[in-house]
Amino acid sequence: MAELTYRQAVARGIAQEMERDPSVVALGEDIAAAGGVFKTTEGLLAKFGPERVRDTPISEQAIIGAAMGAAMTGLRPVAELMFSDFFGVAWDMVANQIAKTRYMTDGQVSLPLVIRTANGGGLRFGAQHSQSIENWAMAIPGLKVVAPSTPHDMVGLMASAIRDPDPVIVCEHKSLFADKADVDDGEIVVPLGQARVVREGTDATVVALAAMVPRALAAAERLAENGGPSLEVIDLRTLVPLDMTTVLESVRKTSRLFTVEENPRLCGWGAEVVSIVAEEAIYSLDGPLVRITTPHVPLAANPVLEDAQMPSADRIVDVVTTTMEATG
Amino acid sequence: MPTEQPLTDAGAAAPDVPAPEVQAAPDTELRLRMYRTMLECRLFEQRTHELFLAGLVRGTTHLGIGQEAVAAGFAAAMRPDDWTFCTYRGHNHTLARGTPMTPVLLELVGKQGALMGTKGGSMHLTSVEHGVMGSYAIVGAHLPIAVGAAWSAQYRKTDQVAVCFFGDGTTNIGSFHEALNMAVVWKAPVVFVCENNQYMEYTPIRSVTAVDRPAADRASAYGLEDLVVDGNDVEAVYAMARRTIARARAGEGPSLVEAVTYRHGGHSRADPGTYRPEEEVKAWLSRDPIPAQRARLLKAGVAEEDLARVEAEVKAAVADAEKAAREAPDPDPAVATTHLWADGGAEWRS
Numbered sequence: 082m083a084e085l086t087y088r089q090a091v092a093r094g095i096a097q098e099m100e101r102d103p104s105v106v107a108l109g110e111d112i113a114a115a116g117g118v119f120k121t122t123e124g125l126l127a128k129f130g131p132e133r134v135r136d137t138p139i140s141e142q143a144i145i146g147a148a149m150g151a152a153m154t155g156l157r158p159v160a161e162l163m164f165s166d167f168f169g170v171a172w173d174m175v176a177n178q179i180a181k182t183r184y185m186t187d188g189q190v191s192l193p194l195v196i197r198t199a200n201g202g203g204l205r206f207g208a209q210h211s212q213s214i215e216n217w218a219m220a221i222p223g224l225k226v227v228a229p230s231t232p233h234d235m236v237g238l239m240a241s242a243i244r245d246p247d248p249v250i251v252c253e254h255k256s257l258f259a260d261k262a263d264v265d266d267g268e269i270v271v272p273l274g275q276a277r278v279v280r281e282g283t284d285a286t287v288v289a290l291a292a293m294v295p296r297a298l299a300a301a302e303r304l305a306e307n308g309g310p311s312l313e314v315i316d317l318r319t320l321v322p323l324d325m326t327t328v329l330e331s332v333r334k335t336s337r338l339f340t341v342e343e344n345p346r347l348c349g350w351g352a353e354v355v356s357i358v359a360e361e362a363i364y365s366l367d368g369p370l371v372r373i374t375t376p377h378v379p380l381a382a383n384p385v386l387e388d389a390q391m392p393s394a395d396r397i398v399d400v401v402t403t404t405m406e407a408t409g
Numbered sequence: 410m411p412t413e414q415p416l417t418d419a420g421a422a423a424p425d426v427p428a429p430e431v432q433a434a435p436d437t438e439l440r441l442r443m444y445r446t447m448l449e450c451r452l453f454e455q456r457t458h459e460l461f462l463a464g465l466v467r468g469t470t471h472l473g474i475g476q477e478a479v480a481a482g483f484a485a486a487m488r489p490d491d492w493t494f495c496t497y498r499g500h501n502h503t504l505a506r507g508t509p510m511t512p513v514l515l516e517l518v519g520k521q522g523a524l525m526g527t528k529g530g531s532m533h534l535t536s537v538e539h540g541v542m543g544s545y546a547i548v549g550a551h552l553p554i555a556v557g558a559a560w561s562a563q564y565r566k567t568d569q570v571a572v573c574f575f576g577d578g579t580t581n582i583g584s585f586h587e588a589l590n591m592a593v594v595w596k597a598p599v600v601f602v603c604e605n606n607q608y609m610e611y612t613p614i615r616s617v618t619a620v621d622r623p624a625a626d627r628a629s630a631y632g633l634e635d636l637v638v639d640g641n642d643v644e645a646v647y648a649m650a651r652r653t654i655a656r657a658r659a660g661e662g663p664s665l666v667e668a669v670t671y672r673h674g675g676h677s678r679a680d681p682g683t684y685r686p687e688e689e690v691k692a693w694l695s696r697d698p699i700p701a702q703r704a705r706l707l708k709a710g711v712a713e714e715d716l717a718r719v720e721a722e723v724k725a726a727v728a729d730a731e732k733a734a735r736e737a738p739d740p741d742p743a744v745a746t747t748h749l750w751a752d753g754g755a756e757w758r759s
Contacts, residue, residue, distance in 0.1 A: 247750050
């Protein structure tokens with residue numbers, strides 16, 4: 082057991098897999114000599130050498146394209162897009178090439194690759210360095226999507242993403258990089274597609290992802306302290322494959338559902354979760370299905386504005402309280 | 410531009426690098442094989458076009474009629490485990506690597522037994538078994554992908570080379586430049602081959618490009634030699650292929666080749682290509698690579714009946730493929746949701 086930051090967990094997860102499998106290689110801007118702009122790849126170059134840990138030019142199409150070419154010819158590349166906003170530059174590679182090639186070739190081409198990226202807001206970087214892009218990826222058939230919320234899950238989900246035979250997008254949340262937690266020694270593998278109940282409760286289910294998980298937990302604790310409703314908090318962990326079994330089981334128990342999404346309002350993952358619950362568990366519900374999201378605007382640079390935009394523990398408490406009082 | 414380059418010189422033009430898997434100067438057998446390959450491409454595509462006009466080939470097609478020498482010359486110089494990356498105008502490259510005609514035509518008509526289960530269609534022909542690592546329909550995408558494959562060969566020390574074909578229009582898209590830069594920095598074993606067929610879809614390439622030679626004039630920006638070859642001379646192409654592939658295999662890095670050629674037809678589907686001056690079309694038709702190679706083989710002493718036999722065999726192969734295409738049943742609709750994932754399915758819930 083050792084205390085690990087979320088950023089260190091990224092490097093530990095990659096190193097764990099590079100040690101066990103020589104076909105795992107890493108590439109990206111500033112990831113080798115500099116150890117990553119977020120220090121998420123520190124130590125990898127020293128441990129595995131420049132053949133396996135490669136600095137690239139600022140060429141996002143080439144980074145993701147090269148990862149694809151390497152994956153289809155026997156390697157397991159782990160490519161970094163420094164900020165998830167840069168998916169915009171490489172979207173052809175991601176959405177048209179990587180996601181579709183196995184399908185279009187009727188299974189001839191395998192693409193065991195990982196694209197890892199610093200995702201999400203809260204660091205006052207402004208609209209082009211703060212987005213949450215997990216919904217973009219989730220909307221494209223052929224991509225798996227992971228967004229860990231703890232150092233332990235980062236190690237274990239990174240490992241599963243690298244071992245997976247299909248392309249996986251790993252969203253590393255920027256505002257969680259400094260978070261610390263005790264993490265077991267030895268190999269850690271967390272399977273894709275398993276949500277985790279992080280707090281048990283009886284009155285309502287709150288489904289969250291990445292940086293919204295600690296906020297949902299804080300809201301649940303605050304409500305509990307004040308004699309409010311008892312919230313069950315689920316960390317979705319993976320968007321594709323989507324673990325609706327855990328969510329539906331919880332909703333059937335609590336009869337209520339709230340989703341907490343950092344994404345702008347339209348077409349967020351919460352809408353998919355809500356629609357499935359409406360389809361498959363509507364007779365278990367005692368109240369409306371409520372999505373708590375960022376408004377449908379880009380994130381602002383100013384702290385006052387950004388804090389007002391992203392769902393906070395306060396907002397979660399308010400929405401849950403108001404909804405449950407109105408429909409109690 | 411070399412047109413009737415003597416074969417001995419063509420062989421001698423290759424750098425002093427051993428490549429025992431590929432013959433140095435093409436002997437009669439190899440020269441005849443390249444002729445056969447070009448003919449296979451030509452007759453297959455002509456029949457494809459007829460089947461398109463008849464409504465059997467659906468969607469779209471982009472024919473490479475007139476450009477067969479580039480595919481045949483390079484394929485002849487490649488090792489079976491080398492990789493081809495090509496574009497939506499990729500029928501020729503797919504066939505030239507040895508992919509059988511029948512599954513390709515079944516893919517184009519969308520029937521059972523197709524190369525890719527009928528999911529890809531004309532623009533995405535892929536046959537990993539034959540080293541055809543994909544036909545890419547978004548201009549420029551496959552250049553970085555070829556660099557990644559080359560990196561894989563380099564890291565795994567397999568001596569494989571990636572050959573990446575693209576059109577003149579690709580030289581104006583960003584990924585062309587990103588890929589060239591990265592390939593040079595990484596000394597990746599990749600050969601980039603620009604098939605300059607003079608037209609970016611419907612527009613003359615010279616009218617939208619800052620330089621006269623769309624690929625060759627960009628080479629110096631990446632520290633590469635400006636290599637130009639007559640893309641209508643299969644033996645000149647072969648010599649250039651040998652030279653650049655040998656360089657890549659020897660670990661000396663990438664090359665950028667501009668093969669000057671001409672698309673006999675339009676851009677796609679039923680486009681007659683009438684935006685091209687009549688004189689220009691006429692001049693290029695007179696430089697058709699296939700009759701040129703036939704004449705050269707005759708001059709070199711190959712018997713007329715040997716050529717006629719090759720021609721009859723290729724015609725028969727196309728007829729067989731067409732027969733299969735006309736007789737094969739439609740695909741099972743259940744195939745539509747297979748092979749999204751490695752487990753063979755398309756499930757998104759765990």
